[in-house]
Amino acid sequence: MKRVLEIHHLVVRFGTRTVLKDVSFAVHEGEIVSLIGPNGAGKTTLFNVISGLVQASSGDVIFMGRPITGWAPHRVCRAGIARTFQIARPFPEMTAEENVLIAMWFGKPSSRPPLAAVNTEEAGAWLQLVGLKEKRHTLGKELTLSEQRRLEVARALATRPSLLLLDEIAAGLSPYAVNQAAQLVLSLRERGMTIVLVDHFLNLTARVSDRLVALDQGEKIVEGSPQDVLHHPEVLSAYLGERETAGEA
Ligand SMILES: Nc1ncnc2c1ncn2[C@@H]1O[C@H](COP(=O)(O)OP(=O)(O)OP(=O)(O)O)[C@@H](O)[C@H]1O
Known part of the structure; x- marks a missing residue:
């Protein structure tokens, strides 16, 4: 199976503090892989390194076989x-449709048409996919939290990615909206999208993921099927905060 993303021995330091310690894993085409771990484990930092917002101290990010470590976010x-992003930031004074049109335009630099000529039908299709077609003329600032999150997904999809990173799409949502988010992720999987997900809702990640990668205090502690990882003693201990200290009786 083709490797879409490879993380090799990634280390991130902020000053004297090491927040990612020699993390390695791979994501294959069509897979959904979730990063799990308690607060401060390093999940968002890992997303930030992949997307170019944080520089790695050492190690490599390989995307579709080529190193992209240190590339700027737009590249x-x-x-x-x-x-x-965990905090959805649509353009507040633009409609949902205009938000998607901007993303479509941004994602096509080589054959960029004038913005006015970007296809509203395609924008409608992305909005339909995330369940927002009927809100296409609603301003970004007037959408609910759940709708803003879904608009973020539509904007991300509109750049026609080969890999989608979803950061906390279910945080702060009602159980109904969490379920909608899970359905959305599953529908993206059916379309063959490769996804890396960070979410605190373990029953969402377990339900939609092929594999989980568990981090604790910047280290990868285990990876494998949701069933295996969620029952792994180190994962249970990390979530319960019951780490044993070496040397203790
Ligand atoms: N810019 C920064 N400067 C210094 N320390 C940082 C910076 N960004 C993150 N950290 C620290 O790195 C560690 C990992 O943070 P990170 O946000 O990646 O964890 P997380 O697993 O995403 O946590 P959460 O689930 O709470 O979002 C934390 O201890 C955090 O305080």
Whole structure:
């Protein structure tokens, strides 16, 4: 199976603090892989390194076989990696449709048509996919939290990525909206999209993921099927905060 993303021995330091310690894993085409771990484990930092917002101290990010370590965010996006953010930030004074049109335009630098000529039908299709077609004329600032999150996904998809990074799409949502988010991820999987997901809702990640990669305090502690990882003693211990200290009786 083709490797879309490879993380090799990634280390990130902020000053004297090492927040990612020799992390390695790979994501294959069509897979959904979730990064899990308690607060401060390093999940968002890992997303930030992949998407070019944080520089790695050492190690490599390989995308579709070529190193992209240290690339600027716009270059990473145009290479085919799109991400959503924990805090959705649509353009507030633009409609949902205009938000998607901008993303479509941004994602096509080589054959960029004038903005006015970008295809509203295609924008409608992305909005339909995330369940927002009927909100296409609603301003970004008037959408609910759940709708803004879905608009983020539509904007990310509109850049036509080969890899989608979804950061906390279910945080702060009602159980109904969490379920909608899970359905959306599953529908993207059916379309063959390769996805890396960070989410605190373990029953969402377990339900939609092929594999989980568990981090704790910047280290990868285990990876494997959701069933295996969620029952792994080190994962249970990390979530319960019951780490044993070496040397203790
Ligand atoms: N710019 C920064 N400067 C210094 N320390 C940082 C910076 N960004 C993150 N950290 C620290 O790095 C560690 C990992 O943070 P990160 O946000 O990646 O964890 P996380 O697993 O995403 O946590 P959460 O689930 O709470 O979002 C934390 O201890 C955090 O305080």
